[in-house]
Amino acid sequence: MFTKIHSPVQQLKHPTLQQLWIKRDDLIDPYISGNKWRKLKYLLSKAQTENKDHLVTFGGAYSNHLLATAAAASRAALKSTAFVRGETVKNEMLMLCQLFGMTLLFVDRTSYKDKISLFDQHFGDDPNALFIDEGGASMEAVTGCAEIIAELPADIDHIFCAAGTGTTAAGLLKGIHDIGLKTILHVVPALKGGEFIAEEIFNYLGHTNQLILHTDYHFGGYAKTNPELIHFMKSFVSSQGVLIDPIYTAKMMYAIDDLSKKNYFRKEEKIMAIHTGGLMGIFGMKDKFF
Ligand SMILES: *Cc1c(COP(=O)(O)O)cnc(C)c1O
Numbered sequence: 001m002f003t004k005i006h007s008p009v010q011q012l013k014h015p016t017l018q019q020l021w022i023k024r025d026d027l028i029d030p031y032i033s034g035n036k037w038r039k040l041k042y043l044l045s046k047a048q049t050e051n052k053d054h055l056v057t058f059g060g061a062y063s064n065h066l067l068a069t070a071a072a073a074s075r076a077a078l079k080s081t082a083f084v085r086g087e088t089v090k091n092e093m094l095m096l097c098q099l100f101g102m103t104l105l106f107v108d109r110t111s112y113k114d115k116i117s118l119f120d121q122h123f124g125d126d127p128n129a130l131f132i133d134e135g136g137a138s139m140e141a142v143t144g145c146a147e148i149i150a151e152l153p154a155d156i157d158h159i160f161c162a163a164g165t166g167t168t169a170a171g172l173l174k175g176i177h178d179i180g181l182k183t184i185l186h187v188v189p190a191l192k193g194g195e196f197i198a199e200e201i202f203n204y205l206g207h208t209n210q211l212i213l214h215t216d217y218h219f220g221g222y223a224k225t226n227p228e229l230i231h232f233m234k235s236f237v238s239s240q241g242v243l244i245d246p247i248y249t250a251k252m253m254y255a256i257d258d259l260s261k262k263n264y265f266r267k268e269e270k271i272m273a274i275h276t277g278g279l280m281g282i283f284g285m286k287d288k289f290f
Helices: 035-049 066-075 092-099 109-113 115-123 139-150 169-180 195-203 228-241 249-261 280-289
Strands: 009-011 019-024 054-060 079-083 103-107 130-133 158-163 184-189 212-213 269-276
Touching: 009 158, 035 066, 035 130, 035 139, 035 169, 054 066, 066 079, 066 092, 066 280, 079 115, 092 103, 092 280, 109 115, 109 228, 115 130, 139 169, 139 195, 158 169, 158 249, 169 184, 169 195, 184 195, 184 249, 195 212, 228 249, 228 280, 249 269
Parallel strands: 019 269, 054 079, 054 130, 079 103, 158 184, 158 269, 184 212
Antiparallel strands: 009 019
């Protein structure tokens, strides 16, 4: 199922930037979308080589990673279980996870913090269960995300991506260095205190060369928004015809737009935004849009 893909690249309209493009990884799959497909690719081959038939992972109640894992597991004929952070809830995302056959175990926020011990308690004696960290964070995921770069033109000045754990960003930076490009990677953390992303990337790669973090576009923190971001997102979606989400990709696109207004770029520079997908998660934010 994880055959070679090559998601399309398309140009965006912009009042000043002449070369603003978007890599449509959101189009890879409706449920295993964007960077989650990239991150799971080599974790699934690991499951296969190690004869694991059960993916066990972790996430919040609106996690794109849980849905991606559930859908990927069902297509690869594997079982899947998720430890879901917090009290028992019912929502559209978890409904889809269950439809794809995922078992959901709700755990309180304190127990959730110790993922290894949760795994050991429930699956410690199951040799066929594979531990997959929250968000799919792993070296396998970095390897999968690095492949995005090989699908892009070599003459891009700036690549932008949104970050949660920083794994995707680490992969993109690895791809840039593997090919020896001059491209700068700009990372827009979706959470407050996003400086830790640089450490994460350093832990994976041993350097952070050609990396720039833009930590001021979190809009109050993870899954937080304000009317300005919602207004930006509405006008982006309606004028470009490309759906983005308020948690990650809208913050990235806002950052590009805001930096352009501050004359951060030369107008002919080539900018590539990575659309990391995650569009099902937008239903968790529906109250913000009316
Ligand atoms: C999960 C997710 C991210 C964050 O990816 P990391 O590798 O954890 O930094 C970014 N964008 C979207 C749409 C996501 O679903």
